[in-house]
Amino acid sequence: MSVQGQIAAIRFGLGLRLGESPPAEPRAWLLEQLEKPAPGPEGAPIADAMAIRIAFQQARRPRDPVGDRAATQAALIDFMQAEIRAQTERRLTTGQPFRERLVDFWMNHFTVSRRDGNVSLLIGDFERRAIRPHLTGPFEAMVLAVARHPAMLFYLNNTASVGPDSPAGQRIRRGLNENLAREILELHTLSPAGGYTQGDVQELARILTGWSVNNARPPHDFQFRPAAHEPGPKRLLGQRFAEGEAGGEAALRVLARHPATARHLAVKLARHFVADTPPPAAVSALERVLRESDCDLGAASRALVQLPEAWDPPLTKFRTPSDYTLAAGRALGLTGTQGDLVRNGMGQLAQPLWTAPQPNGWPDRAAEWATPEALMRRVDWAYRLAGRFARADLAAVTEAALGPFARAETVAEMRRAGSTRDALTLLLASPEFMHR
Amino acid sequence: MSPHPSFRRRGLLLGLGATFALGRARLAFAQAPGERRLVVILLRGAMDGLFVVQPYADPGLAALRAPLVLPEPGREGGLLDLGGRFGLHPRFSHLHALFTAGQASLLHAVAGPYRSRSHFEAQDLLESGNPQRLTSGWLNRALQGLPAAQQTGAGMAIGTGVPLLLRGAVPVGSYAPGEVESPAPDLMYRLAGLHQADPKLHQAFAEGMRSRGFTSQTLGAPDQDRERGSFPRLALAAGKLLAEARGPRVAALELGGWDTHVQQAGRLRGPIAALDDGLARLQEGLGEAWARTAVLVVTEFGRTARVNGNAGTDHGTAGVAFLVGGAVAGGRVLADWPGLGTEALLENRDLRPTRDLRSLAKGLLRDHLRLPAAAVARAFPDSPEVPPLGGLVHA
Numbered sequence: 064m065s066v067q068g069q070i071a072a073i074r075f076g077l078g079l080r081l082g083e084s085p086p087a088e089p090r091a092w093l094l095e096q097l098e099k100p101a102p103g104p105e106g107a108p109i110a111d112a113m114a115i116r117i118a119f120q121q122a123r124r125p126r127d128p129v130g131d132r133a134a135t136q137a138a139l140i141d142f143m144q145a146e147i148r149a150q151t152e153r154r155l156t157t158g159q160p161f162r163e164r165l166v167d168f169w170m171n172h173f174t175v176s177r178r179d180g181n182v183s184l185l186i187g188d189f190e191r192r193a194i195r196p197h198l199t200g201p202f203e204a205m206v207l208a209v210a211r212h213p214a215m216l217f218y219l220n221n222t223a224s225v226g227p228d229s230p231a232g233q234r235i236r237r238g239l240n241e242n243l244a245r246e247i248l249e250l251h252t253l254s255p256a257g258g259y260t261q262g263d264v265q266e267l268a269r270i271l272t273g274w275s276v277n278n279a280r281p282p283h284d285f286q287f288r289p290a291a292h293e294p295g296p297k298r299l300l301g302q303r304f305a306e307g308e309a310g311g312e313a314a315l316r317v318l319a320r321h322p323a324t325a326r327h328l329a330v331k332l333a334r335h336f337v338a339d340t341p342p343p344a345a346v347s348a349l350e351r352v353l354r355e356s357d358c359d360l361g362a363a364s365r366a367l368v369q370l371p372e373a374w375d376p377p378l379t380k381f382r383t384p385s386d387y388t389l390a391a392g393r394a395l396g397l398t399g400t401q402g403d404l405v406r407n408g409m410g411q412l413a414q415p416l417w418t419a420p421q422p423n424g425w426p427d428r429a430a431e432w433a434t435p436e437a438l439m440r441r442v443d444w445a446y447r448l449a450g451r452f453a454r455a456d457l458a459a460v461t462e463a464a465l466g467p468f469a470r471a472e473t474v475a476e477m478r479r480a481g482s483t484r485d486a487l488t489l490l491l492a493s494p495e496f497m498h499r
Numbered sequence: 500m501s502p503h504p505s506f507r508r509r510g511l512l513l514g515l516g517a518t519f520a521l522g523r524a525r526l527a528f529a530q531a532p533g534e535r536r537l538v539v540i541l542l543r544g545a546m547d548g549l550f551v552v553q554p555y556a557d558p559g560l561a562a563l564r565a566p567l568v569l570p571e572p573g574r575e576g577g578l579l580d581l582g583g584r585f586g587l588h589p590r591f592s593h594l595h596a597l598f599t600a601g602q603a604s605l606l607h608a609v610a611g612p613y614r615s616r617s618h619f620e621a622q623d624l625l626e627s628g629n630p631q632r633l634t635s636g637w638l639n640r641a642l643q644g645l646p647a648a649q650q651t652g653a654g655m656a657i658g659t660g661v662p663l664l665l666r667g668a669v670p671v672g673s674y675a676p677g678e679v680e681s682p683a684p685d686l687m688y689r690l691a692g693l694h695q696a697d698p699k700l701h702q703a704f705a706e707g708m709r710s711r712g713f714t715s716q717t718l719g720a721p722d723q724d725r726e727r728g729s730f731p732r733l734a735l736a737a738g739k740l741l742a743e744a745r746g747p748r749v750a751a752l753e754l755g756g757w758d759t760h761v762q763q764a765g766r767l768r769g770p771i772a773a774l775d776d777g778l779a780r781l782q783e784g785l786g787e788a789w790a791r792t793a794v795l796v797v798t799e800f801g802r803t804a805r806v807n808g809n810a811g812t813d814h815g816t817a818g819v820a821f822l823v824g825g826a827v828a829g830g831r832v833l834a835d836w837p838g839l840g841t842e843a844l845l846e847n848r849d850l851r852p853t854r855d856l857r858s859l860a861k862g863l864l865r866d867h868l869r870l871p872a873a874a875v876a877r878a879f880p881d882s883p884e885v886p887p888l889g890g891l892v893h894a
Contacts, residue, residue, distance in 0.1 A: 223809040238808025242760045434661045435707030436673035446682045494697035
């Protein structure tokens with residue numbers, strides 16, 4: 064039925080594309096996306112990104128700079144443009160929008176941000192290798208892939224963390240950096256409700272010393288540096304972990320399967336797919352599935368589809384700027400370079416792609432986004448966008464954008480509007496289109 | 500130019516007339532003598548208090564963080580002296596001038612009541628004004644102490660978002676330099692009509708329209724300057740809005756960039772410059788209203804007393820707060836100094852807090868905004884053990 068189909072498209076997906084019909088079998092449509100993933104996007108390998116990054120830095124070092132500053136800057140900008148264009152195009156045109164929403168969700172859970180200039184070039188690869196392959200697998204595989212990815216290792220300073228009693232620590236008199244360890248515990252796995260201590264943060268930081276990046280040799284990927292690793296066993300959450308890379312891997316697996324992690328993920332998933340204040344029944348259903356499966360993300364995603372609360376009542380979530388601009392772009396059938404309208408809109412509405420201000424990512428509650436000035440900016444953006452589609456088929460755009468959720472009052476105001484541009488603005492800035 | 504008659508009629512039909520009437524109410528209120536302004540600047544990411552206000556006379560300082568110690572006052576690149584025991588980072592030249600002029604107090608070894616070292620939890624609690632997270636901020640609850648007719652529009656967030664600090668029952672505006680092209684007023688009123696049916700959005704939408712109408716009159720049309728979103732520019736805009744007779748009485752701004760785990764000394768130059776320039780621009784925008792203004796600058800916590808392994812610092816506990824403005828009884832460093840000896844540190848790690856940030860905010864609400872005791876207690880519930888700190892502002 065078209066209401067359920069539209070919910071599947073809007074709430075679980077990214078909104079229908081112009082001309083697309085809502086799925087006739089909504090749940091089956093969603094489950095199939097989990098079971099039969101389309102091939103992942105191809106992108107430049109990390110070696111390319113790292114080569115640009117290294118050249119950029121070499122041209123700017125204070126002593127003995129090598130290479131042309133302008134050329135290295137241009138290479139960096141071109142590379143980022145291509146990454147962002149490809150990402151926007153994929154989200155505008157994907158046939159598996161539920162998967163893309165899950166990618167966005169986990170990218171935000173494991174935030175790496177362009178606000179740290181060192182990281183920008185690596186974020187596309189981070190998405191392709193640390194997030195996408197693990198969408199429906201064990202959470203621990205995603206946690207490990209994230210903790211080994213150069214983007215995260217740079218972003219949260221683990222490449223700079225050195226065991227004070229390690230050979231490197233003794234030689235260069237550098238030491239621990241707690242940043243990654245703290246955020247793994249607080250944001251990626253247990254959450255503060257998990258009851259870890261400051262001592263646990265420091266122990267995990269010691270455990271993860273040596274988890275670094277090979278800057279010297281291609282492909283410039285993850286490298287465990289024994290010389291920077293703090294010697295001796297460590298104790299985290301009362302458990303003993305052996306010295307070496309294997310100790311870190313074991314510790315991350317324990318954290319990823321921890322009951323507090325299951326609870327944390329259940330709350331976040333329910334908040335994203337059900338409501339800002341998720342109903343306790345939805346949270347406990349997800350938590351049970353996660354605990355019983357050692358935090359399997361495939362099981363959790365299938366459970367989301369079966370949550371009655373996710374289907375009724377509809378449209379309880381206020382769209383983030385990213386969701387909002389993308390849904391508008393899909394309803395208008397944007398493609399190719401028109402994707403820049405969405406990309407720029409995300410910036411104008413204060414959520415530029417991959418640019419979360421802090422490691423806890425973008426907020427997922429209406430209170431953070433539905434502010435007076437933000438609503439005015441949405442109107443401005445919708446009006447400018449509408450100005451480019453003066454000959455749009457209003458009925459078709461309305462059908463894609465809202466289908467049965469278009470309120471009679473909105474349709475009546477659209478009919479009274481003096482121009483297609485005004486009518487489209489009324490549609491895209493209507494309160495029902497602000498929600499998913 | 501008066502609004503087109505049909506807009507006025509529509510506005511009345513939609514219930515928006517009330518906001519225009521409120522504008523006049525604020526005008527009447529603002530002409531009363533002694534109108535006070537309060538600005539709160541949130542420094543996100545945890546500013547290192549021991550770095551920006553260095554206790555250079557404490558022998559423990561160099562032992563803990565030699566790479567982060569700046570030369571003493573009077574030497575090249577040295578600290579700006581604050582009266583013999585503390586020195587201010589040299590890039591804070593405007594703040595130092597205010598201190599010298601008796602318009603800035605620096606508070607050291609301060610912290611909120613929480614001991615979380617999580618940025619996100621600590622920011623929420625700082626803004627909630629409570630050891631547990633609340634869904635509203637202390638500054639919004641403080642506005643509830645104003646007479647009902649003066650509440651709407653009394654608070655304004657500068658930037659696209661409204662921080663938790665200003666969220667709550669009292670409608671609050673927000674201002675950010677915007678784009679040029681907006682729909683005609685008629686279309687805006689149609690949209691406001693559609694939003695009437697949405698219980699979650701209609702108030703924010705009406706407030707957005709009110710703020711827009713108001714801010715475009717005060718600041719003129721938005722420009723295309725690339726720097727328009729920078730902190731000093733926002734601070735200048737905040738000052739101009741606050742200076743208006745019809746303007747807000749209370750504003751909040753945010754500035755990030757303080758989470759310096761690596762190479763702190765270099766990486767703090769930018770944020771310090773932005774803050775110092777921002778304070779100067781805020782003063783410029785306020786003009787003669789500066790004399791009736793207090794600006795509270797706070798961060799979620801301080802950083803570790805010891806330098807970490809990367810010439811940076813990790814998450815700590817006590818730090819500094821600044822209080823500046825023409826209304827401030829300044830020229831003082833207020834610190835019940837706990838010392839930096841190993842025994843004195845909290846958990847052998849952080850500067851020990853000796854003053855609760857809430858006492859500072861409560862003192863401003865009571866003595867600067869002149870709120871009754873019940874309103875102060877609503878802003879900071881269940882904290883009789885933390886009395887307001889007196890003497891922060893001129894009577």
